[in-house]
Amino acid sequence: MNIKKNSHDHFTRVLGLSLLLFLAMSPLAVWADKTNDDQIVPPQKFQFELFGGYTTLNPSDLNLFVSYDNTIQTFSYDAYFDYLRTNSQIQSWTKNQDSERQKIKRAFPFGARLKFHLNQTIALSIGLRYLTSSHDSNIELQYTRNEFFNEQYREELVYSPYSLSAKAYIPTLGIHIMKKLKNALTLEGFLAGGLMFARCKYLSDWTYEWWIQGANYNWLTFQNSGTLEEKGHGIGIALDVGGRLAYPLFKSLGIFLEAGYAYQVAKNISGGGSEVRDDSTEIWDGRWGIKREKMTTPWGELEFELPTNYWPEGTDERRIRDFELDLSGFQLRLGLSYRF
Amino acid sequence: MITSNLYEGGLMKRVYSVILCLFLLAILISSPLHCKETEQSLKNEAGFMTIEPIIFYFHYGDHFSRLLLKSSEARIWYSFHAADKNSAKNPLFVFFNGGPGSATCSGLMSMYTSEFTLDKGIETGGGDIFLPNPYSWTQLGNLLYIDAREAGFSYNLMSQDKSIQDEGLRFREFNAQNFNPFFDAADFIRVLLRFLASHPELQKNPVVIVGESYGGVRTTCMLHLLLNYTEYGNGSQMYQDEALVDEIQAHFDVVFPNYQGQIVPPQVITEQFGHQILIQPAISYGYQTQITDDLILQPGGLIDQFEQETGIPYDPDIHEDPLYYVKDVADRDYYIYTKPAGWLNGFFSNAARLLHFTQNLTLMTGMDVTAIPQLYASERNQAYRVISTNYPYSILLAPDIATPLIRLHFIEPAIQEARQANQEPGDMDAVFGTLQPWDRYYISSNGNANWAFHVYNVAIVRGYDVTIYEPRLGRMFLQNVAHVHTFITNAALDLVVYSDAIPPSLARHDDIVESVQHIKHPMNGEIRPGYIILNYHQSAFPNVQNLASRTIRFPLYESSCHAVSLTQPEELLSDVSAWLTEKEIDFKARER
Numbered sequence: 001m002n003i004k005k006n007s008h009d010h011f012t013r014v015l016g017l018s019l020l021l022f023l024a025m026s027p028l029a030v031w032a033d034k035t036n037d038d039q040i041v042p043p044q045k046f047q048f049e050l051f052g053g054y055t056t057l058n059p060s061d062l063n064l065f066v067s068y069d070n071t072i073q074t075f076s077y078d079a080y081f082d083y084l085r086t087n088s089q090i091q092s093w094t095k096n097q098d099s100e101r102q103k104i105k106r107a108f109p110f111g112a113r114l115k116f117h118l119n120q121t122i123a124l125s126i127g128l129r130y131l132t133s134s135h136d137s138n139i140e141l142q143y144t145r146n147e148f149f150n151e152q153y154r155e156e157l158v159y160s161p162y163s164l165s166a167k168a169y170i171p172t173l174g175i176h177i178m179k180k181l182k183n184a185l186t187l188e189g190f191l192a193g194g195l196m197f198a199r200c201k202y203l204s205d206w207t208y209e210w211w212i213q214g215a216n217y218n219w220l221t222f223q224n225s226g227t228l229e230e231k232g233h234g235i236g237i238a239l240d241v242g243g244r245l246a247y248p249l250f251k252s253l254g255i256f257l258e259a260g261y262a263y264q265v266a267k268n269i270s271g272g273g274s275e276v277r278d279d280s281t282e283i284w285d286g287r288w289g290i291k292r293e294k295m296t297t298p299w300g301e302l303e304f305e306l307p308t309n310y311w312p313e314g315t316d317e318r319r320i321r322d323f324e325l326d327l328s329g330f331q332l333r334l335g336l337s338y339r340f
Numbered sequence: 341m342i343t344s345n346l347y348e349g350g351l352m353k354r355v356y357s358v359i360l361c362l363f364l365l366a367i368l369i370s371s372p373l374h375c376k377e378t379e380q381s382l383k384n385e386a387g388f389m390t391i392e393p394i395i396f397y398f399h400y401g402d403h404f405s406r407l408l409l410k411s412s413e414a415r416i417w418y419s420f421h422a423a424d425k426n427s428a429k430n431p432l433f434v435f436f437n438g439g440p441g442s443a444t445c446s447g448l449m450s451m452y453t454s455e456f457t458l459d460k461g462i463e464t465g466g467g468d469i470f471l472p473n474p475y476s477w478t479q480l481g482n483l484l485y486i487d488a489r490e491a492g493f494s495y496n497l498m499s500q501d502k503s504i505q506d507e508g509l510r511f512r513e514f515n516a517q518n519f520n521p522f523f524d525a526a527d528f529i530r531v532l533l534r535f536l537a538s539h540p541e542l543q544k545n546p547v548v549i550v551g552e553s554y555g556g557v558r559t560t561c562m563l564h565l566l567l568n569y570t571e572y573g574n575g576s577q578m579y580q581d582e583a584l585v586d587e588i589q590a591h592f593d594v595v596f597p598n599y600q601g602q603i604v605p606p607q608v609i610t611e612q613f614g615h616q617i618l619i620q621p622a623i624s625y626g627y628q629t630q631i632t633d634d635l636i637l638q639p640g641g642l643i644d645q646f647e648q649e650t651g652i653p654y655d656p657d658i659h660e661d662p663l664y665y666v667k668d669v670a671d672r673d674y675y676i677y678t679k680p681a682g683w684l685n686g687f688f689s690n691a692a693r694l695l696h697f698t699q700n701l702t703l704m705t706g707m708d709v710t711a712i713p714q715l716y717a718s719e720r721n722q723a724y725r726v727i728s729t730n731y732p733y734s735i736l737l738a739p740d741i742a743t744p745l746i747r748l749h750f751i752e753p754a755i756q757e758a759r760q761a762n763q764e765p766g767d768m769d770a771v772f773g774t775l776q777p778w779d780r781y782y783i784s785s786n787g788n789a790n791w792a793f794h795v796y797n798v799a800i801v802r803g804y805d806v807t808i809y810e811p812r813l814g815r816m817f818l819q820n821v822a823h824v825h826t827f828i829t830n831a832a833l834d835l836v837v838y839s840d841a842i843p844p845s846l847a848r849h850d851d852i853v854e855s856v857q858h859i860k861h862p863m864n865g866e867i868r869p870g871y872i873i874l875n876y877h878q879s880a881f882p883n884v885q886n887l888a889s890r891t892i893r894f895p896l897y898e899s900s901c902h903a904v905s906l907t908q909p910e911e912l913l914s915d916v917s918a919w920l921t922e923k924e925i926d927f928k929a930r931e932r
Contacts, residue, residue: 072405080803153801210798220508221516222798223912226406277408280395295401310403314574 051335052110063103083299107133134165168198230273236266288323348795382427384706409517421483428541430481434435438554441540441789443492446691452909516799519792522579525561556621620837624814627845632838676901697768717773831900868895
């Protein structure tokens with residue numbers, strides 16, 4: 001209950017802030033309008049824009065999957081084999097890993113915007129941005145334990161794919177304040193706010209094989225496979241603040257380059273999940289959160305946090321907070337505008 | 341008229357006859373003799389209990405990195421022997437041998453516990469025929485013998501979508517999904533509960549678990565699963581088996597109706613599962629073996645004696661495990677060091693050979709085994725018992741591949757089985773049909789299964805402490821003993837489970853027990869003295885009330901081998917009977 005309340009408070013706070021910023025833009029717009037008195041007012045009131053670009057991203061809770069999986073792997077294999085070697089249960093061990101699990105760090109947003117120019121310095125807009133980022137990794141891992149008596153245990157893990165993805169549709173309303181510069185350039189500041197309809201997904205499709213290899217034998221001793229998938233969707237707040245330079249190519253057509261920071265966070269994420277292991281399947285549905293877990297093994301203890309929507313009965317006490325899908329980042333966008 | 345008179349006369353005779361018959365029947369039904377028959381309504385039976393494929397997993401706390409496994413379908417052999425008297429009102433003794441992978445039929449069932457037994461005088465030409473047993477435990481109650489998965493008559497079935505001819509697939513069947521101490525114990529619980537459910541007369545009766553050797557581990561796991569059953573479905577324990585938890589709850593709903601749908605506490609569960617009898621058990625076997633080595637290698641110990649006898653000093657570089665020295669140099673049986681090497685295995689082999697004959701199996705089980713459909717070859721198309729008759733996958737014959745201890749206990753029996761495998765004696769082929777090359781009617785000790793427990797086991801490779809050497813099992817045993825009355829044999833001549841090592845091995849769990857005393861003198865005037873007193877830390881198991889100490893009966897059998905029921909059957913029966921009476925199990929016409 002507390003978590004829900006906090007999330008609601010946050011939403012209200014961000015929405016309030018956006019409205020305040022929006023209202024604060026109005027005097028600025030009047031000022032900008034006066035400074036542009038000497039300029040010619042174009043007759044067209046509407047402007048349609050298409051844009052695309054690059055954004056930095058750090059959805060830290062979503063990326064926590066990578067940290068979690070790396071931590072579990074290191075503890076379950078590297079640390080375990082170190083323990084076996086220290087206790088003289090194996091002679092040595094080696095590891096080969098051809099690539100790493102990839103976190104989400106960037107995206108290529110694109111969108112469209114329809115502007116209505118109230119005058120030559122102020123415009124209002126309605127826009128839609130789409131943002132998607134998917135990082136698929138294909139990882140092959142091989143751990144080799146050199147047992148005594150000239151025998152090797154080889155454990156092979158393949159993750160194909162190991163994937164994190166996020167996408168969002170962001171409809172916004174915006175206000176734009178423009179000032180003509182020399183050389184036909186226009187400098188513009190903008191503030192847009194709206195909702196973010198976001199989705200995210202974790203997918204790990206893996207196989208495991210255990211081989212025993214000796215002088216003249218190499219046996220596949222055990223194999224299994226599985227697919228773990230967790231999906232989430234939710235609605236959050238989006239605020240887009242920035243500035244841009246526009247340049248007219250023709251009478252109605254222009255290009256622009258804009259840069260800014262987009263705050264895009266959804267906190268109330270929920271969705272389905274499934275785990276398929278050989279011929280057993282488990283399906284669930286739940287609200288995403290960050291779970292604290294502890295592994296207690298003969299070779300040590302490990303405490304860690306993982307994002308998940310899997311909350312079977314009796315595990316709520318391990319929820320430390322809600323999951324946050326944070327798709328905020330600095331954005332650089334290039335676009336075309338058509339005024340009509 | 342004549343016809344009519346004749347007809348009337350005949351009719352009257354028939355009516356009189358019917359009345360007379362009904363009268364006699366009424367007398368018969370109401371007679372004390374028939375009352376006894378009714379009380380003895382349970383009959384011997386034998387057959388297979390099918391265990392469907394089970395999904396279970398091991399975990400150390402993280403759900404998604406758990407090791408999830410699915411077992412193969414199994415047909416588990418059982419042989420039920422009704423008590424001599426009032427079978428429906430007597431307790432049920434559940435017997436099993438160890439190994440793991442060893443059969444109960446050629447073990448405890450053939451060695452002075454059921455109505456027939458091998459003659460123990462193997463040196464004088466005995467041990468080669470089944471004879472009536474004057475020390476049958478049917479005097480105490482009902483007996484249920486169970487052969488573990490792939491041991492004895494029990495066999496697995498590969499799923500229909502897999503090719504049974506594929507040797508690689510058969511090799512991969514012998515792994516943790518079918519063989520590990522927890523799932524093995526769950527198998528036995530499933531068979532037991534299903535047997536009880538199909539015999540309502542017995543369903544609420546006390547159950548006494550009797551395990552020999554590795555059967556100590558199995559008993560420990562069974563009781564821990566039963567007493568703490570919810571923990572095996574809610575993520576608390578390393579082994580998780582939700583289907584088993586549901587089955588146990590359903591059983592408890594019947595036996596303890598006051599707790600219908602609720603968690604039944606251990607002190608209530610022990611009303612039914614409150615007694616364990618362990619014959620030369622592996623309990624905390626890692627510590628037991630360490631202490632055994634220390635004791636027999638100490639100056640003046642057994643190895644010293646053998647060195648003096650043979651004149652050959654013990655060299656650990658040659659015999660890493662001193663039991664090898666006992667066998668190879670001193671030519672003694674490590675199961676009974678006063679006898680020549682191989683003495684006890686001779687009994688197991690003889691029993692196994694005899695059980696390959698239909699008439700012997702019928703004699704031993706007390707039912708016509710030709711009426712058991714699952715014995716017939718036509719019912720076993722997907723059955724497998726071994727990887728291969730030629731053992732191409734096996735490293736059993738590779739000389740330097742395993743530790744001497746593993747070779748001693750596991751490899752050599754497996755080699756022996758492999759040699760015998762192609763030459764199954766008896767008439768079963770003729771009676772039930774010829775089996776496929778990887779199938780067997782009977783395996784006394786299944787080396788493939790044994791290796792699946794110890795070596796080819798992905799749970800072990802992935803770090804789960806499921807070998808018989810793990811301290812986890814000793815801790816579980818000590819937790820069980822806090823609730824369950826316990827009887828352990830102390831066979832003086834057994835080196836494989838060296839009894840003197842048992843009390844100090846339990847003392848190694850010093851986070852649970854403050855001290856462990858081995859009392860060797862009589863405490864209650866008993867003929868064969870012996871007790872282990874466990875003094876627990878008060879905080880060891882917070883949920884157990886009055887945990888100060890527990891006493892284990894630990895009688896000494898001075899001339900006994902590993903199989904105590906074989907060497908001192910009369911004494912064992914007598915001690916068990918007295919102990920159970922003392923522990924308030926009344927064998928005569930119990931009214932529940």
